[in-house]
Amino acid sequence: MRTRTSSTPAIVGSPARRDRVRRVLRHPVLVHSAGGVFVLWAVATLTFFAVRLIPGDPAQAVLGGPGSQASPEALAAVRAEYGFDQPLFVQYLRELGRLATGDLGRSYALNMDVAPLLLAQLGGTLTLALLSLAVAWLLALALATWSTQGGRAARAFGSGLEITAAALPHFWLATALIIVFSTGLGLLPPISVPGPVGLILPVLTLAVPLAGFLGQIMRESFEAALESPFVLSARARGEGELGIRFVHVLRHAALPAVNLSGWAFGSLISGAVVVETIFARPGLGRTLLNAVTVRDVPVVIGVVLIVALAYIVMTLATDLAGAALDPRGKRA
Amino acid sequence: MSELEVQATLSRGERERRRGRGRVTPFELLAVVVALFLLVAGLMPGLLAPGDPLGIDPNAAFGPPSAAHWFGTDESGRDIWTRVVHGAGTSLLIGFAATAIGLGLGLVLGTVAGMLGPVVDFSVNRLLEVLFAFPGLLLALLFILIFGPGVWTATVAVGLSAAPGYARIIRGQLIAVRRSAFVEAATVLGRTPRQLLVRHILPNTLAPLFVLGTLGVGQAIVWASALSYLGLGAQPPAAEWGAMLSAGRTYLTTAWWMSFFPGLVIVLTAVAATVLGRAIERRARYA
């Protein structure tokens, strides 16, 4: 279709250049990164003000909580050092400044700098989350592929399996897995040990419910795609059932699941809180839980920020993957 | 719950409606039975379990499942079956309350975003984006950090965590309906904005909410139990399922039934909620 500029004579270069600049600015990575920075800032702001709602004297919290019986001099010193006596807005700006330089403060309870503490834990949680995502994908794909090949009974069974799996709470599944594999069969350790063996049960616990959820999504697209005209065209060229599934339908089925993987990653991190606690695995989740229990504010803020960052990066990755699979433009 | 899941739900409903599935499947029947059981347990627990959920009997502690104690006994000799039945009411209440909070807040946010013009929409969208960066339990944990643990704090926390998901779905549905061909046709017929809203937009937007709510109650119960399990929700000796699971954690190898049965009931509740939700939307507007 011809592009026609408006009929009034205009300066030739100007609207074209503006359009080009506009197109560059719309590049997904740029847009996403800008959005990510905004989200991080907003998360930091939200947590800053939310934390100010905690009842009690923040200076006392630093020194160990309400029962710490700290001396007034110590309290005053803490107030001056942390700036608790400053107006709220000034404290906010100081905090932003600190965060921008990567200084996440100092843990109340553990007497360590937060940033190095969390970075050490990050690896463990990331491994757990990414591995679980991969396993969940494999399980979901396998089930969707297999069950759509059979008749109605196979499909109903597959669907039922997915619904049940998706409804399994992490804490129950972990418990059940421990009972079966550890206590019962004695195959795997109940508590996570370093090394791949210690990952098996935690990963399964996280992956199975997610697989149920992803499987339901994929099954939708699978079944819809199997009835579409392009599959008929492919069959008319002599493509067999397996070929149809792998060459054609898979891409379509995977699309909504890819779009959801960013959100799925987030829910995995959330699930890691439970899983790391049950299996006594070191990680951000367990650290967060402990921090919430003892009201160790800097650690909580630190975890929240790191998780937000990880989530933003993951969403960018899934957006790019989705666009690579389907360049047709913004979907849902 | 994510909007894509709901889009999938809505389109699956379309296809199933076209295939004309009017019969009741065995899954659905089972789900109805479970739902009835839960309702009775919630409203009249004494009917199903006449004992005292808090009644201690040290002699009978750690008893495995038997004829006298169907689900066994816990570390204080309390009958687990009784506690599970009595816990149903609490869990259902938590589930409904949390879902109501989430849906209510989501409705407000989603409607505001969808109806008040592009600037408001943009702002609310950014807000939702930020809230999504607190995945799953994190928002709930933050809430509990501020307001302290407890069963009702946990309920509100779960509701707040679910709100952004609902908001996004409602906004999406609202925008889709506003742009739809039949709303345009109604405009051509000369309907005022208020008439459009009341006769066409709202009913079509709110229709899927019933299904969402049903699915949501199941999820809310699971999340609230998770918080209790972590010690941040209902506190012992309350007969709440998650708390019971938490208590059973230390005795996993010796008294597995303490954790297993409460957990089983949670799973059954969540599955039943999902199946029922799907069953309803399959039959909705089945012409």
Added chain:
Amino acid sequence: MSVGRSAGPHPAGAPVARVRNLTVAFGDNTVVSDVSFDVEPGRCLALVGESGSGKSVTARSLLGLAGAGASVHADELGIAGSSVLGLSERAWRRRRGRDVGLVLQDALVSLDPLRPVGREVADSLRLHTPLGAAARQARVRELLAAVGLPDAGQRMRQRSGELSGGQRQRALIAAAIALDPPLLIADEPTTALDVTVQAQVLELLESLKKAGTGILLISHDLAVVSRVADDIAVMSAGRIVETGPTAQLLSAPTHPITRRMLAAIPAGVPRGATLALPHPVRSPLADARNGSRGRDGAMIPTTATDSRAGASEEARAEARWDARQRASEVVLEARGLSKEFRRPDGTRQLAVDNVSFALHRGTTLGIVGESGSGKTTTARLVLALTTPDAGEVRLLGQPFTGIPEGERRTLRPAIGAVYQDALGSFDPRFTVREILHDAVTGGRPRSPASAAAPARVAELVDAVALPQTLLERRPLALSGGQRQRVSIARALAARPDVLVCDEPVSALDVTVQAQVLDLLDELQRELGLSLLFISHDLGVVQHMSDTVAVMQNGCIVETGDAASVFEAPAHPYTRQLLNAVPLLPAGPARPA
């Protein structure tokens, strides 16, 4: 352009497809009964019929793809000389693509939208030949060039959504002929294509035929078929009711169903003459106005037996047109309308460029154009669903655009609309009764008008020739023609002066289309409606319009009274459009 057929092993002259007494059933439901035909090499047989006649199922049985649960029986079913009866799935897979190719309609969904087009075309090569990747690529390039796609190298890497409608369809054909199958089955290959593109695709099929491929063409459109087919078989309710060489069948049809389909084609039928013949099974009723009741309850207006071509009819039409022009009240006017859109990639596009027209009372103005011509945007501007960037619309002499919606609402009852997608224009929760009741009461269920509403609803239902029993149904449970009638009834509720019809019959079978067009004509006569009739189908526009405006790329390139524009087009684009319209061969008069 040449698509060379390798000297195949099968002897010239023997049919590439041989079908004897084919019967296909799904459980108790027999969809195809005792169908027999041959497809000769280098010739094209067209299977013609309405939706549900069984033509697609027949075609797919020749691929072993009749569908899950289908039981296929035949005395003979052979492709390229060997029988395919009772073949195993694996044996079928060896034949598909190699002995027989399939071209479906709408390449946007018939090609995998996520795969590059080149890979789709190479599929048959990958499945049936030992060619390596490089050799396959080379062959794909050849094929794409052979079907007339320029820049084959670049096109190969694009996906179907990035190509134009015509390019996609050609790529789809290339994919089907990759291995030079002796038999090519084309199932509605030109539906949803612009007229000019349709002509090119038919030309391509013609050249394939000349190169020796035997073509089985499935279509509901006799005019399209007449361009390519050597023989035609008409199907109805699963049986072949008439068969014969194209020229003979079209000039002297014997079976009533064939005649009905021929009579329904609007192109060339003078203004005001009815298109729909009564259903052959029913007897015409005495009351010509109310027409006869069909088996499904839909009313079909009976025709006066001499209402077809004839000097008296033409004279009457001319007189009518003159009278209308003299009653020169302009009910709807567009002056200098322009509308610009921004595309997703940021560039601007002028959808409507300085469009002006005037619609006189009691007449029909037809706006015709291909996809992208801006006709739909024009309709939306006229209905004030979008605001123009420039220009204005005047309804009954009063400004309709550029005023606040509150004021405009008082004018809205004077203009109604009928849409292409009738189902989408109904609130999914309403029954037919509720749709009409809502329209009659103006959206206020408790207004003073609501007492008289049920009577008015019944009146409207009668006016569009629908049985009262349909009131309780939901639109989902109605046929396409019935839905469009409900849509018309709804539009008439407010007694409008102007009716905007945006592609109202494009999605309907030719005979149903005829009924709806006749209905619109009748309503115009009875109610004095002025119609703004928008369509891409020149035949329909020619039949329905008094004046016509031809749109291309957002501009009106030619306008004037319909007869002169279509007989002596001035603008080259109009001429191009007219040349591309598949018309029936001129010959003895079409059946009365």
